[in-house]
Amino acid sequence: MAQKVLVTGGGGYIGSHCVVELIEAGFCPVVIDNFSNAVQGERDVPESLQRIEKILDTSIEFYELDLLDRTGLEKLFKQHSFSAVMHFAGLKAVGESVEQPLRYYRVNLTATMNLLEVMQTHGVRNLVFSSSATVYGDPQRLPIDEQHPVGGCTNPYGKTKYFIEEMIMDQCKAEKVLIVIDFTLCAVALSSLTQVAIGRRKHLNVFGNDYDTIDGTGVRDYIHVVDLAKGHIAALKKLKDNCGCKVYNLGTGTGYSVLQMVKAMEKASGKEIMYLIAPRRGGDVASCYADPLLAEKELGWKADFDLERMCEDLWRWQSKNPTGFTKNSPFSI
C-alpha cells in the first residue's frame, strides 16, 4: 500500500506541485490547508488541487484544517498512519510580517510546534520542512552552501523560518526525529515579471541598480517550481536512510540578475517588459544563489530546467490564468 504523506499547506504554490510529484512517485498525499491565502468565501478543495485531480485523473484526500487547531490535528493523526510529513504551511509575506510581527510569530511558530508535538505523540519521525534562503541573511560567500552561517534575518518572516529550523534541529537531537530541511530560493519571485508581460501591471519595479553585480541589479537563484517539487520528493526519499537532521540547499547554482530575467521573459512572451528603477529596499541583498552540490551528491537531485524553459512555462501558465487561482495566489503577490 502507498505510504501516506501529510502535506501541510498543500494547496499552495510549492505544496501543490509537490502533491503532483508525490502521486507520480507512488506516495499517497493527504493535504491540509487553512485557506489563509484563499479569497473570501472560497471554502472548497483548492483550485490547485482540483486541477491536479483532473489532470492526473485521481482524487486527493483533502482537509480544511488550521495547524493552530491542535484538537483537529490530533484527530487527523489518529485517523491516518502517516509515514512522513512535508511542511509548507505558513504566512509568507515579508512586508506584512514587519507590520504584524506577533501574528507571524504566533502563526508560524505555534503551527510548527503543534505539528512537532503531535508527530512526537504519534511516533511520526520523518519530516521535510520547506525553509527559505532568507535564513542565511546577507551572504558572506557565494554560492551559498549548507555550511554558510545562518541568522541575521532582517524581517519577522525570515526569523520564523530560522527559528523553526533551530527548533526542528533541537528536536531532532533529542528525539532522533529524522528531518530534512530544504531551502527554496526565490521560487515565486518571477510573478511580477509575468504580470507585466500579460498587461496586468504597467511596469516592473526594479529595486536598486547600483549593486555590485553584472548590471547593478540584484542577482537571485531562480528555479522552476517542478524542479523544486522534485527536490522535496528526493529529500523525502532520503529520510529512509536514517539520515538524522540534514539541510539541503535546493537551487540551480546559477544566479541571474533582474535585467537578465527581464530579457529572458521578453523572449519567452514576445512582449516588451517595461521597468522602472526604484531605490534599493531595506533587507535586500546584492546576490544570493545556492551551491546545490550536496543535494546532487546525497539526494541524487539537480535542477533540470533552464532559464528559457522556466520563462516559457511561467508565461504559458500566466497567459492561461491571467488572474491566477485566487487574488492572493503566488503569481499575483
Added chain:
Amino acid sequence: MAQKVLVTGGGGYIGSHCVVELIEAGFCPVVIDNFSNAVQGERDVPESLQRIEKILDTSIEFYELDLLDRTGLEKLFKQHSFSAVMHFAGLKAVGESVEQPLRYYRVNLTATMNLLEVMQTHGVRNLVFSSSATVYGDPQRLPIDEQHPVGGCTNPYGKTKYFIEEMIMDQCKAEKVLIVIDFTLCAVALSSLTQVAIGRRKHLNVFGNDYDTIDGTGVRDYIHVVDLAKGHIAALKKLKDNCGCKVYNLGTGTGYSVLQMVKAMEKASGKEIMYLIAPRRGGDVASCYADPLLAEKELGWKADFDLERMCEDLWRWQSKNPTGFTKNSPFSI
C-alpha cells in the same frame, strides 16, 4: 495611587527580589507564578513572597496563573490596569532544555507571545524583559557591550531567550511598545558553592581548568541579586522616557574565575570548599562579563555590592535556609 506593575514569575529568585525593590520604590506589584518550580502539593503564596510580606509588613497581590492560560491572562488584564510588565517567567534549566527542546520552546515562546498579545489588546506598552547573557553566545570581545552580536546560542534555553528578544524588538518596531531588555549574568551560579560550604554537597565540580583565563577556570560576571533587582527597577523607570526598544547589560563589569570565587566563599563561610576538576562542558565559554557603562549612563544604575558582600550574604542566607525554599529553589539547582 501607586502604579500597578505585573511581575511574571514573581515568586522566583530574581522576580521576588524585584518585588521587594518595587514595593520600596513605591510601585504596587501584582505577582503571577505557575509554581512550576514548586514542590508537589505546594499551592499557596510562594514562601519567597510570604517572607517579603512578613519583612516589609505588607501584603502582596498574588495569583496562581500560568502564562499559557490565555483566558486567565485576559481576565487578569481586565481586572487590573497595569502601567508596566516585568517578565521573568520561564523554564530555565539548560540541561533539561537539551532533553526536552519542544517543551522549552512551547512554554517560553508561547508564554511570551500570550503576554505580548494581551498587552497589545489592553494597550499596555511598557515591558521589562529579563533575558540572559547566553544570547551573546561565545563572546567575540570582552567586556560584552550591548552592540555585541547576538545568536550562536548552544542550547534551547538560550535560544528561547534570544528568540523572545527578537520577537519583542520586532513588536516594538511595529507597535512602538516601549521595552527594556535586561541581561542577567550568572546571577544564580554561586548556588553550588554555598551548597558545598554548608555540607549539602561533598565537593564542587569545576568544569575545565585549561581555559585561557587567569587560573584556567571559567570567568563569569557574578552579581548580587539585590543589585540585579535594582537594575530592573531602574530599567522600569527608564520606560517613562519613551525610550523605544533598548537593551541594557546588567553586570558588575568584573569577571572572577571559579577558583577566585571558591576562595572568596571560603573566606565568607570560614569553611574549606573541596573541589574536583572535571572535563569542560560543551557550550561553556572561557570568559563572560558585561560592559555595564550604558546602564550606568542611561539608567543611573551600577552594581554596589562587591564580591565579599555577595559571598557573605549568600552564606548567611544558605546557612539559615540549608534546603532553600523548595527542592527546586535557585539555591539547590
